[in-house]
Amino acid sequence: MNAEIITIGDEILRGDTLDTNSNWLAYELSKIDITVSKISSISDEKEVIYKSIRNSLSRSQFIILTGGLGPTNDDITKSVLCDYFKDHLVLNNKVLNQIESLFKQFNKTVTVSNRQQAFVPSKCKVIHNKWGTAPGMWFTQDDKDVLSFPGVPFEMKNIFLSIIEIIKSKYKLKSIYNETVLTQGVAESHLFENLDIWMQKKPKNLKVSFLPSAGLVKIRLSSRNKHIFKSQLSKLKKQLNDIIYGFNNDTLQQIVVDLLLENNKTIAIAESCTGGAIQQLITSVSGSSKCFKGGMVVYSNKMKITQLNIKQSTIKKYREVSKQVAAEMARNIQQKFNSDFSIATTGFAGPTGGTKKNPVGTIYIGIVTPEKSYVKKMQIGLGRDYFIRVASLTALNIIRKEIIDL
Amino acid sequence: MNAEIITIGDEILRGDTLDTNSNWLAYELSKIDITVSKISSISDEKEVIYKSIRNSLSRSQFIILTGGLGPTNDDITKSVLCDYFKDHLVLNNKVLNQIESLFKQFNKTVTVSNRQQAFVPSKCKVIHNKWGTAPGMWFTQDDKDVLSFPGVPFEMKNIFLSIIEIIKSKYKLKSIYNETVLTQGVAESHLFENLDIWMQKKPKNLKVSFLPSAGLVKIRLSSRNKHIFKSQLSKLKKQLNDIIYGFNNDTLQQIVVDLLLENNKTIAIAESCTGGAIQQLITSVSGSSKCFKGGMVVYSNKMKITQLNIKQSTIKKYREVSKQVAAEMARNIQQKFNSDFSIATTGFAGPTGGTKKNPVGTIYIGIVTPEKSYVKKMQIGLGRDYFIRVASLTALNIIRKEIIDL
Numbered sequence: 001m002n003a004e005i006i007t008i009g010d011e012i013l014r015g016d017t018l019d020t021n022s023n024w025l026a027y028e029l030s031k032i033d034i035t036v037s038k039i040s041s042i043s044d045e046k047e048v049i050y051k052s053i054r055n056s057l058s059r060s061q062f063i064i065l066t067g068g069l070g071p072t073n074d075d076i077t078k079s080v081l082c083d084y085f086k087d088h089l090v091l092n093n094k095v096l097n098q099i100e101s102l103f104k105q106f107n108k109t110v111t112v113s114n115r116q117q118a119f120v121p122s123k124c125k126v127i128h129n130k131w132g133t134a135p136g137m138w139f140t141q142d143d144k145d146v147l148s149f150p151g152v153p154f155e156m157k158n159i160f161l162s163i164i165e166i167i168k169s170k171y172k173l174k175s176i177y178n179e180t181v182l183t184q185g186v187a188e189s190h191l192f193e194n195l196d197i198w199m200q201k202k203p204k205n206l207k208v209s210f211l212p213s214a215g216l217v218k219i220r221l222s223s224r225n226k227h228i229f230k231s232q233l234s235k236l237k238k239q240l241n242d243i244i245y246g247f248n249n250d251t252l253q254q255i256v257v258d259l260l261l262e263n264n265k266t267i268a269i270a271e272s273c274t275g276g277a278i279q280q281l282i283t284s285v286s287g288s289s290k291c292f293k294g295g296m297v298v299y300s301n302k303m304k305i306t307q308l309n310i311k312q313s314t315i316k317k318y319r320e321v322s323k324q325v326a327a328e329m330a331r332n333i334q335q336k337f338n339s340d341f342s343i344a345t346t347g348f349a350g351p352t353g354g355t356k357k358n359p360v361g362t363i364y365i366g367i368v369t370p371e372k373s374y375v376k377k378m379q380i381g382l383g384r385d386y387f388i389r390v391a392s393l394t395a396l397n398i399i400r401k402e403i404i405d406l
Numbered sequence: 407m408n409a410e411i412i413t414i415g416d417e418i419l420r421g422d423t424l425d426t427n428s429n430w431l432a433y434e435l436s437k438i439d440i441t442v443s444k445i446s447s448i449s450d451e452k453e454v455i456y457k458s459i460r461n462s463l464s465r466s467q468f469i470i471l472t473g474g475l476g477p478t479n480d481d482i483t484k485s486v487l488c489d490y491f492k493d494h495l496v497l498n499n500k501v502l503n504q505i506e507s508l509f510k511q512f513n514k515t516v517t518v519s520n521r522q523q524a525f526v527p528s529k530c531k532v533i534h535n536k537w538g539t540a541p542g543m544w545f546t547q548d549d550k551d552v553l554s555f556p557g558v559p560f561e562m563k564n565i566f567l568s569i570i571e572i573i574k575s576k577y578k579l580k581s582i583y584n585e586t587v588l589t590q591g592v593a594e595s596h597l598f599e600n601l602d603i604w605m606q607k608k609p610k611n612l613k614v615s616f617l618p619s620a621g622l623v624k625i626r627l628s629s630r631n632k633h634i635f636k637s638q639l640s641k642l643k644k645q646l647n648d649i650i651y652g653f654n655n656d657t658l659q660q661i662v663v664d665l666l667l668e669n670n671k672t673i674a675i676a677e678s679c680t681g682g683a684i685q686q687l688i689t690s691v692s693g694s695s696k697c698f699k700g701g702m703v704v705y706s707n708k709m710k711i712t713q714l715n716i717k718q719s720t721i722k723k724y725r726e727v728s729k730q731v732a733a734e735m736a737r738n739i740q741q742k743f744n745s746d747f748s749i750a751t752t753g754f755a756g757p758t759g760g761t762k763k764n765p766v767g768t769i770y771i772g773i774v775t776p777e778k779s780y781v782k783k784m785q786i787g788l789g790r791d792y793f794i795r796v797a798s799l800t801a802l803n804i805i806r807k808e809i810i811d812l
Contacts, residue, residue: 011615011617012429012432012445013432013441013442013443013444013445014432014433014436014442014615015429015430015431015432015433015434015435015436015442016433016615016617016626017429017617018424018426018429019425019428019429019445020424022425022447023418023421023423023424023425024421025421026418026419026420026421027420027421027422028421029421030420030421035419036419036420036421037419037448037449037454038419038446038447038448038449039418039419039425039446039447040444040445040446040447041428041444041445041446042443042444043443043444048443209417209420209422211417211422211423220422269703274689275685275686275688275689275690275694275698276682276683276684276685276686276688276689276701276703277682277686277689277690278682279681279682279685279686279703280681280682280683280685280686282681282682283680283681283682283683283703283705283794284681284683284790284791284794286755286756286757286758286790287758288681288705289705289706292681292703292705293705293706293709294702294703294704294705294706294709294713295682295702295703296700296701296702296703297675297682297685297689297698297700297701297702297703298700299689299694299695299698299699299700300695300699300700303699303700303743307700307742307743336713337709337713349692350692351692352692352693384690384692385690388689388690
């Protein structure tokens with residue numbers, strides 16, 4: 001089945017707001033075998049919205065509109081839909097109750113314009129919005145559907161998810177077999193080469209997309225055929241083996257925290273060039289306080305010496321960006337915080353700094369595990385933010401493998 | 407002048423890739439008084455691309471296409487443009503040289519498909535791409551323009567910026583007076599109330615957009631009229647006064663680092679509930695090593711006591727999330743690292759934790775300046791990531807004001 005997504009709002013066309021709704025919807029629709037054939041962003045004008053609905057319906061069976069359902073004057077989607085479907089507004093008491101109870105919760109009084117949101121076109125099926133004031137609407141005409149959702153991403157997502165099973169059963173859609181394999185540490189071009197033969201041999205009805213981002217490459221597989229999907233996924237897993245760190249919505253930080261908790265182990269982190277980014281990733285996971293013993297950000301040599309007891313002689317002899325300093329940092333932070341694992345980073349994030357031996361982009365990652373300690377040296381290009389991101393993910397992935405190997 | 411943006415690629419329609427190009431282009435075009443009337447994302451199909459160009463040209467004078475210019479088989483934008491403009495491909499030696507020198511730089515050999523990228527339609531003006539292999543193309547027909555850029559954001563942006571002055575002079579466009587005022591610490595609804603009278607009185611040809619995100623509200627002003635723009639901007643600045651932390655692309659972390667360096671001051675940071683996020687923001691700024699003395703992430707009570715010398719009695723008497731612990735953390739980290747300023751955070755980021763007195767969302771921010779020390783208590787809602795983000799930005803803004811007040 002073909003679908004189109006239309007996002008409504010001048011703020012998108014002026015570049016003030018990035019439309020993330022379409023991306024999210026397109027992904028969710030692809031999982032239930034609905035093909036999005038077009039995404040449009042259009043302005044808050046009556047005639048423009050009207051024409052867009054008409055044109056989309058001439059091409060596609062299933063249209064999702066987002067935006068333009070707020071309480072202010074420039075929110076006109078509902079009135080255009082009334083025009084389009086030759087309909088009129090009626091008060092929906094369930095929606096009104098929802099609005100009133102929401103306002104009560106926040107100790108606010110319901111204004112006239114908020115009350116207006118409880119009026120809905122008589123011909124539509126109301127999709128209740130437990131997360132905000134504007135309900136979703138579902139029109140059906142001539143075997144085609146037009147769904148209208150509020151533009152607030154949080155509300156839109158929850159409303160859509162509340163009706164996904166209804167959509168699937170109405171159109172007898174089956175979920176596509178769909179899995180995103182997450183890899184770290186191998187460049188996209190390398191992955192392509194590794195997977196060249198598999199890509200050439202794979203059946204046509206298995207779709208494969210490569211989605212690279214800083215330090216990571218995600219490989220999305222999808223197919224309507226269960227057998228093909230399962231066997232090809234298992235082939236891919238075998239071939240990529242330990243460069244896979246997870247699947248779908250997994251994150252490295254969540255996996256590392258989960259593994260530490262499962263194994264009843266702890267970690268401490270000392271960061272120079274990554275400036276707290278690794279600790280920030282770890283502590284972004286709820287429950288990490290149970291396995292993250294603590295950490296330090298030691299930027300200057302003086303602080304490395306006075307706070308983390310790095311020997312002055314080590315820095316003097318090998319410089320602060322060196323294997324030796326990384327090793328000492330990792331060892332000292334592990335002892336200081338009495339943890340099972342530790343990570344330490346020292347390097348040149350750039351754009352300034354760097355030496356002939358260790359140019360900008362050089363990083364030494366010190367690792368301590370209950371069984372061993374070592375330092376990994378890497379060269380990372382392409383700017384400070386990229387450097388910090390790749391270094392942090394690399395360090396987390398090293399720890400992930402070490403915990404698994406325990 | 408009206409423009410449309412068309413992004414080409416199945417990866418967008420499948421939800422695998424978020425289209426950020428349209429947002430960036432729309433913003434840049436709005437600054438030079440070009441109104442984007444529609445943004446579309448379409449698939450890599452010949453007929454679809456052809457029709458989209460035709461329909462867009464029937465409505466708008468200026469069309470920008472991005473994507474579909476790569477060296478692989480599904481990149482067909484160039485061949486569709488040839489069809490549309492009844493044109494044929496010719497070898498462009500300057501483009502070929504660019505491709506060859508780029509490949510030489512990375513020690514790679516030019517493949518046949520890469521060489522193919524040097525063939526361009528004879529009727530278009532080639533827009534050279536110093537940042538990649540696919541050149542931009544500019545077609546003009548019947549006083550209308552079709553520009554085609556590669557989809558890689560970095561290349562697209564640089565190519566567009568390289569011709570922005572040509573676009574402006576061709577259409578005698580004047581840059582719009584445009585400024586984004588950045589505020590921290592006041593909710594959007596509060597700002598609305600504060601600015602209600604100003605909004606009602608402001609001239610119609612001043613456009614104002616409110617753009618809220620976690621902890622921040624950006625207010626974008628734009629106008630074609632210099633006098634109105636300047637006088638209204640100055641009124642807004644007066645009214646908002648010290649809740650403005652910067653303008654346009656400023657970030658709080660960059661401003662704080664700049665202020666510290668200008669004043670030859672230093673900072674140290676001890677984080678519990680923000681888990682390194684503040685240090686991560688500070689160290690994301692190049693040159694921050696000169697003012698950031700270092701910091702600690704002390705999650706557990708034990709670590710607060712053993713590493714940061716927080717008195718056991720303070721924690722016992724007041725609990726770890728308290729004014730007293732925040733104050734001691736700030737004082738101790740400042741002394742430990744011998745800095746001029748310090749920040750300390752302790753709170754309940756959630757979703758677990760919290761007490762009756764201090765429910766999830768409570769944070770105490772301890773501050774030390776060369777002149778005083780104090781603790782600010784806040785209540786932040788809406789989830790862990792939001793909590794950490796708002797807390798971090800609030801802390802940075804407090805320090806910003808303190809440095810200015812020195």
